[in-house]
Amino acid sequence: MVENNISIGNMIKSHLTSFKIYKIGPVIFYSKIIFLNFFIFRNYYKTLTQVRNKQFPVTFTFRNGQSVKTTDSREASLLLSRCKGVTFQEDKISIINQEYNDDIILEKWKDSVSVKEIFMDNEYEALNVKDKVVLDIGANVGDSSILFCRLGAKKVIALEPQLEFFNRCKRNVSINGLEQKIEIINAGLDDERGFFIIDEKTDSKEFLFKNVEKGIKIPKMTLENIIPSEKNLVLKLDCELCEYKIILNTTKEILQRFEMILIEFHDGNRNLIEKLTGVGFKVSILNSRFTFKRKYRGHLLAVNQIIQND
Secondary structure, rough: OOOOOOOOHHHHHHHHHHHHHHHHHHHHHHHHHHHHOOOOOHHHHEEEEEHHOOOOOEEEEEEEOOEEEEEOHHHHHHOOOOOOEEOOOOEEEEEEEOOOOOEEEEOOOOOOOOOOHHHHOOOOOOOOOOOOEEEEOOOOOOOOHHHHHHHHOOEEEEOOOOOOHHHHHHHHHHOOOOOEEEEEEEEOOOOOOOEEEEEOOOOOOOOOOOOOOOOOOEEEOHHHHHHOOOOEEEEEEOOOHHHHEEEOOHHHHHHEEEEEEEEOOOOOOHHHHHHHHHEEEEEEEEEEEEOOOEEEEEEEEEEEHHHHHH
16 A cells, blocks of 8 residues: 555544544533433443443343343443434344335344445535446445445446455345346456455455465456446446546446545555545545544545536
8 A cells, every 4th residue: 555645634534533433422421322322221320330330141121021132342332322213133134214215124234234334424415426327336235235226326237356255245135126226246356357366264354355276266357347338327436546547447447437536544544635626526524533443434425526616
């Protein structure tokens, strides 16, 4: 990765954001849940004390008698962050929102690390997907693809290379009745064709996988391979560092086919911004933070000025 791949101004803002997230955020979180969850759980004080002391597993019992067991702080945090329209069960989550054209159901919600970010923090609210064709790169368990459809996307092409996530994506798409609108491809995006080789035993243990000598072959595809002939295209790119190879090595002609591009960057953003502005996009930094791994991470939104001005 390019050294110092971030401007000084964005670097300062990222550190301020990180302080808010990691220092101020937990205080606000615990202050909120003390008041918001009192009338939701029967065993409220006991469970809250257990969570604070990290005495897992912790079983939450709702006022209606239903109970859900959490095994770590992340699961408990998600349950305590519940918002209006979200129903938790032991093995699945149901999400209702007046902006959706139907409910969203996801299985194994405890393993889905992006539920809070996507559905509660509205990570993709800057994307206008209504009546668009969306390329969802890094579809994971299908949560973002399903969201795009519920927000009115005409079609979603979802790429997910890791087998366990790919299979869960297919299952979630199926239980939401979206097989005709979401095309799921077990492949990874790269700047050249070929294959990844994945160790089946370690696959999906982390989001960033490594090529191995022996294992399962997963196709590499390029944007040029998968871009459809339709107009009104939107690209969501969350592929754990592949964003740099894809954006920097894709031609101007291919990139300009997209009306909007939303990128999760994992190690700075200066080179991404320079490339996209150079081919006619207006780029906004939606968020950026300095992580514990000493990386600058966040999201960029690129809007095609040529299409916008037509």
